[in-house]
Amino acid sequence: MATYKYTLASRVTLANGKTIPQIQLGLYMMSGKEATKTIPWALGAGYRGFDCAQMYHNEREAGKAIRDYLSSSENTQGLKREDIFYTTKLASNGTSYDSVRRSIKESVNVSGLGYVDLFLLHSPYGGKEARLTSWKAVEDAITDGEVKMGGVSNYGSAHIEELMASEPRVAPVINQIEVHPFNTQVGIRETCAEHNIAIEAYAPLARGMRMKHPKILALAKKHGCSPAQLFVRWSLQHEMITLPKSVRKDRLVENASVADFEISKEDLVAMDDLDENLVTDCIPHGIHLLESIAEGKGWTVGATEDSSIFTNGSFSEYTTLVFLSTTGNFLNSSESAALEEFLLNGGTWLAGDFGDELPAWYNKLVGGQFRSHPCVNDSVCSDEQLSRYPPGGNIRPDIVTIQDADHPSTAGLPTSQNRTDEWYAYKSNVAHDVHYTVLATLEETYIDEITPAEFEHMDPHPISWYSLYEGVSRAFYTGMGHTIESYAEEYFIRHVTGGLEWVTGA
The missing domain is CATH 3.40.50.880 (Class I glutamine amidotransferase (GATase) domain)
Structure with a gap:
């Protein structure tokens, strides 16, 4: 029996005092058609967080799918916009402040959701000037109410230290990075913890590339769960926000059904030891x-x-x-x-x-x-x-x-x-x-x-x-x-x- 029953209702409190769903649906590489079909399934199953990006080319369809569900007869829970947590990301950092501000506004407008709950800089590419200029645009988008909170993605320790050394008016609350047992990212996680920046794990299932690993199969059998559920539970027990992705209705439910087992400390360490710096992103x-x-x-x-x-x-x-x-x-x-x-x-x-x-x-x-x-x-x-x-x-x-x-x-x-x-x-x-x-x-x-x-x-x-x-x-x-x-x-x-x-x- 699990000590802490992580569910789709579980939320994490961030450094700014606001909360975020701990299990969300990643929309990475979903076509517009797939997002239109999958998001209503996820909302019906209990998902309340959705991770999008300009680079995924599905912001319009994702936003519309959320809006349509909220106004439909399927919404038997009476959900409102404020019950949904929507994330999107800047495709490319830029040294032009105005260009980045326009890009943020376009993401808000394309989604049709009125505002973005979390806006991330998708990568540290572009150099120091572009990174800091882009972050200033995020800060101003937060001030103007287009974005509720800001964060970064794929930032290494040096990038985090650079941003914090600039004494930002608004500190990032999230660093979204690839984390799973085969790429534990301990150093970056420690740096983020020092600055009260939460870790959001994308590709938490390692994109399926290690599902047949002998240790994963053995531990999944031991805990009576699927390998995917083992991966998700691992990230949750490491106090991360996790973004499993699937376009199948049954897998959406399976990935989030991790309440009834707990990975022991010994098994958690055994999974940590699988780290091989596997990069799938x-x-x-x-x-x-x-x-x-x-x-x-x-x-x-x-x-x-x-x-x-x-x-x-x-x-x-x-x-x-x-x-x-x-x-x-x-x-x-x-x-x-x-x-x-x-x-x-x-x-x-x-x-x-x-x-x-x-x-x-x-x-x-x-x-x-x-x-x-x-x-x-x-x-x-x-x-x-x-x-x-x-x-x-x-x-x-x-x-x-x-x-x-x-x-x-x-x-x-x-x-x-x-x-x-x-x-x-x-x-x-x-x-x-x-x-x-x-x-x-x-x-x-x-x-x-x-x-x-x-x-x-x-x-x-x-x-x-x-x-x-x-x-x-x-x-x-x-x-x-x-x-x-x-x-x-x-x-x-x-x-x-x-x-x-x-x-x-x-």
């Missing part, structure tokens, strides 16, 4: 980058997490497919067949990540399946870097060496570049296969669980490559881009832009 930043590239080329960009797009007819208008992150066998048989047909008919493909347990044809398209996160090459790490990326973490500095400087994705890039990312080791080596052309390699040293034969097999260590799938479809893969910082890095942006130009023939 590159997707919205990847979408933002693709939109920025497309804007200058007259391309249309669509984004979804729904693989049925391949079979429901809505994919037919596109010529190029980009996979930002996949895991497991994410395609059913009909979707797999439809995707292969798209490629065989000349459709093109670019990926920065991929799943495993997939059909043989897809493995041939990709070229190499994820094996593990290799250990660090100490010879290229300074003492400062080693202190930041200690043993056990996956985000490491390494040297990227260009092998083909004539390709659009590598033309003009430095022959050798020291950069930090979450690196991959692969089950097979495309450098030994004539069907693929390696663009860039790593000077990675494998030292864990690698036999001499395997070491020789992975030498050289490819990290970007391209191929012509079945002689008709251009396919480009890069193993870079697994950190949020990558998407503000000129080197990576040029690499991806060139890859897109090649696959599209632009």
